[in-house]
Amino acid sequence: xxxxxxxxxxxxxxxxxxxxxxxxxxxxxxxxxxxxxxxxxxxxxxxxxxxxxxxxxxxxxxxxxxxxxxxxxxxxxxxxxxxxxxxxxxxxxxxxxxxxxxxxxxxxxxxxxxxxxxxxxxxxxxx
Amino acid sequence: xxxxxxxxxxxxxxxxxxxxxxxxxxxxxxxxxxxxxxxxxxxxxxxxxxxxxxxxxxxxxxxxxxxxxxxxxxxxxxxxxxxxxxxxxxxxxxxxxxxxxxxxxxxxxxxxxxxxxxxxxxxxxxxxxxxxxxxxxxxxxxxxxxxxxxxxxxxxxxxxxxxxxxxxxxxxxxxxxxxxxxxxxxxxxxxxxxxxxxxxxxxxxxxxxxxxxxxxxxxxxxxxxxxxxxxxxxxxxxxxxxxxxxxxxxxxxxxxxxxxxxxxxxxxxxxxxxxxxxxxxxxxxxxxxxxxxxxxxxxxxxxxxxx
Ligand SMILES: [Fe+2]
Ligand SMILES: [Fe+2]
Numbered sequence: 001x002x003x004x005x006x007x008x009x010x011x012x013x014x015x016x017x018x019x020x021x022x023x024x025x026x027x028x029x030x031x032x033x034x035x036x037x038x039x040x041x042x043x044x045x046x047x048x049x050x051x052x053x054x055x056x057x058x059x060x061x062x063x064x065x066x067x068x069x070x071x072x073x074x075x076x077x078x079x080x081x082x083x084x085x086x087x088x089x090x091x092x093x094x095x096x097x098x099x100x101x102x103x104x105x106x107x108x109x110x111x112x113x114x115x116x117x118x119x120x121x122x123x124x125x126x127x
Numbered sequence: 128x129x130x131x132x133x134x135x136x137x138x139x140x141x142x143x144x145x146x147x148x149x150x151x152x153x154x155x156x157x158x159x160x161x162x163x164x165x166x167x168x169x170x171x172x173x174x175x176x177x178x179x180x181x182x183x184x185x186x187x188x189x190x191x192x193x194x195x196x197x198x199x200x201x202x203x204x205x206x207x208x209x210x211x212x213x214x215x216x217x218x219x220x221x222x223x224x225x226x227x228x229x230x231x232x233x234x235x236x237x238x239x240x241x242x243x244x245x246x247x248x249x250x251x252x253x254x255x256x257x258x259x260x261x262x263x264x265x266x267x268x269x270x271x272x273x274x275x276x277x278x279x280x281x282x283x284x285x286x287x288x289x290x291x292x293x294x295x296x297x298x299x300x301x302x303x304x305x306x307x308x309x310x311x312x313x314x315x316x317x318x319x320x321x322x323x324x325x326x327x328x329x330x331x332x333x334x335x336x337x338x339x340x341x342x343x344x345x346x347x348x349x350x351x352x353x354x355x356x357x358x359x360x361x362x363x364x365x366x367x368x369x370x371x372x373x374x375x376x377x378x379x380x381x382x383x384x385x386x387x388x389x390x391x392x393x394x395x396x397x398x399x400x401x402x403x404x405x406x407x408x409x410x411x412x413x414x415x416x417x418x419x420x421x422x423x424x425x426x427x428x429x430x431x432x433x434x
Binding site: 019022079080091092095097101108110 | 280368
């Protein structure tokens with residue numbers, strides 16, 4: 001008797017390219033089991049690209065928001081966004097200071113030594 | 128391979144920049160240090176909500192109230208994201224969310240000294256956003272390069288949200304600084320109250336054995352003092368530009384030695400606040416936390432019981 005094959009089902013495929021990156025959705029495929037889905041995902045999506053990790057998730061296990069207004073913004077939310085505080089730059093200049101961004105702080109913390117520029121700036125304030 | 132060899136191999140890998148995932152093999156010492164560090168980070172985010180939430184009903188206008196609530200929501204979110212990381216690490220010890228939160232109300236896990244202090248005035252609330260979040264951002268930015276990848280990924284997200292906290296805090300402070308004499312006096316008083324707590328926040332000058340171990344495993348890549356120096360370099364000029372006086376006459380930058388000199392905080396006094404929960408607000412806030420934990424038990428049960 002012929003062996004009954006499982007019907008294929010849809011798997012969503014995610015890859016992670018670097019340890020500091022999140023898993024990113026790259027597409028989907030058809031496979032009868034999750035082991036085969038993983039094999040196919042490797043062949044379909046990472047033939048050239050070097051990735052750290054692949055996930056395959058049966059589509060039926062994914063819950064997504066169906067109603068369009070699930071993501072609706074009922075009111076202005078600029079109070080919780082950086083863009084709601086653009087006046088800070090102008091206000092700092094009134095105090096003869098520059099505005100500062102988070103990105104600038106992150107760069108500054110990561111760097112080994114203070115750059116000449118920073119040092120110069122700090123010195124200027126010492127009076 | 129015996130564990131000695133495994134450990135050496137592991138250290139070689141992290142020291143050459145490798146990142147570790149939660150399912151990778153790791154030495155017990157590495158796991159313990161991560162649990163300790165991230166557990167403290169997580170509960171500090173949660174306890175950090177208290178001084179600010181106290182000001183939600185008293186915020187001067189609706190926009191400030193909304194912003195403060197948004198920030199409180201963010202910090203609670205940070206606490207939850209970080210607890211997830213600890214849960215994965217502590218799973219081999221059978222420790223989950225309940226136990227990790229119980230540790231907080233039972234005084235078994237410490238939280239940052241600044242969150243034991245009182246937010247007395249609106250200027251205090253603003254200064255927390257500006258300088259406490261500022262100090263926390265410096266600390267968190269330095270951890271972006273940690274060898275433990277799940278922590279690094281979450282910190283990336285946390286830092287992105289901190290960017291709003293930073294702008295919000297500055298905005299509150301700038302408007303007080305442009306206010307009346309009375310308001311400026313309130314701001315100066317706030318700086319006086321918080322200054323040494325801020326210096327203490329970065330931890331002791333000497334590199335303790337635990338801190339040394341964290342550097343060894345690349346869990347951290349910067350010392351306490353390096354971070355304190357970075358904080359001073361970025362924030363002191365801005366504090367001065369507002370016309371405020373830092374309550375430390377010895378504070379100055381030595382351009383030859385390329386470092387800031389300052390009067391050290393009273394280490395013992397502050398240490399007692401953190402290790403024995405003996406700050407002005409420690410007991411009251413822990414009691415509130417315990418109350419919330421009891422009151423919300425049915426919600427947690429509903430969320431964890433399978434239907
Ligand atoms: Fe936070
Ligand atoms: Fe924050």
